[in-house]
Amino acid sequence: EPEVTQTPSHQVTQMGQEVILRCVPISNHLYFYWYRQILGQKVEFLVSFYNNEISEKSEIFDDQFSVERPDGSNFTLKIRSTKLEDSAMYFCASDRDRVSQQYFGPGTRLTVT
Amino acid sequence: GIQVEQSPPDLILQEGANSTLRCNFSDSVNNLQWFHQNPWGQLINLFYIPSGTKQNGRLSATTVATERYSLLYISSSQTTDSGVYFCAVERPGGYNKLIFGAGTRLAVHP
Numbered sequence: 163e164p165e166v167t168q169t170p171s172h173q174v175t176q177m178g179q180e181v182i183l184r185c186v187p188i189s190n191h192l193y194f195y196w197y198r199q200i201l202g203q204k205v206e207f208l209v210s211f212y213n214n215e216i217s218e219k220s221e222i223f224d225d226q227f228s229v230e231r232p233d234g235s236n237f238t239l240k241i242r243s244t245k246l247e248d249s250a251m252y253f254c255a256s257d258r259d260r261v262s263q264q265y266f267g268p269g270t271r272l273t274v275t
Numbered sequence: 276g277i278q279v280e281q282s283p284p285d286l287i288l289q290e291g292a293n294s295t296l297r298c299n300f301s302d303s304v305n306n307l308q309w310f311h312q313n314p315w316g317q318l319i320n321l322f323y324i325p326s327g328t329k330q331n332g333r334l335s336a337t338t339v340a341t342e343r344y345s346l347l348y349i350s351s352s353q354t355t356d357s358g359v360y361f362c363a364v365e366r367p368g369g370y371n372k373l374i375f376g377a378g379t380r381l382a383v384h385p
Contacts, residue, residue, distance in 0.1 A: 193371060205318070205361065205375040218370045251316050260371045261305050263323035269316055 166267035185254030195255040281376035296347040298362030306365035
């Protein structure tokens with residue numbers, strides 16, 4: 163069964179550094195998402211992306227965050243200048259259309275020191 | 276925005292016991308999914324169930340959309356069922372943005 167993949171599985175970075183989290187959505191999916199989960203808390207929506215532009219973003223998704231689909235397979239989340247509070251698990255998801263099941267990747271655990 | 280409430284927040288079971296987890300939501304939904312978060316933090320999709328009933332092995336789920344709730348049944352629980360169970364919903368017109376509940380933390384003891 164096709165699956166969403168994410169790299170790296172764990173990233174440690176210093177405060178103020180830029181990080182790029184990578185995702186490969188399922189190949190025939192058109193809608194892409196990023197979510198994050200701070201340790202011990204619920205999963206929160208960050209951003210949705212369709213047709214090379216952001217469809218919706220949450221209050222969390224400020225100017226420090228950006229997303230990109232640089233080629234036909236990858237979908238990336240960039241954090242320009244990381245803060246301690248960005249430490250979390252980041253999940254990528256994709257779906258075929260806006261009313262179908264979302265498929266989640268295994269997550270990237272980001273630790274900011 | 277739409278509210279998603281899960282109960283109970285914590286559940287402790289002996290291996291072999293059955294359980295029912297509940298998800299209430301405050302508005303009509305297009306999409307409802309149940310996930311199991313394993314000890315490594317991965318979200319494992321259990322069910323895509325905006326309405327009706329589905330079964331997969333020892334797990335089954337029912338969503339009554341008109342009454343705004345969903346139930347996840349776990350039968351003959353095993354220690355590997357331990358973890359956090361999340362319900363997530365998407366409201367109509369919401370660009371399929373999933374709103375997650377706070378989860379039910381399940382511990383199954385041998």
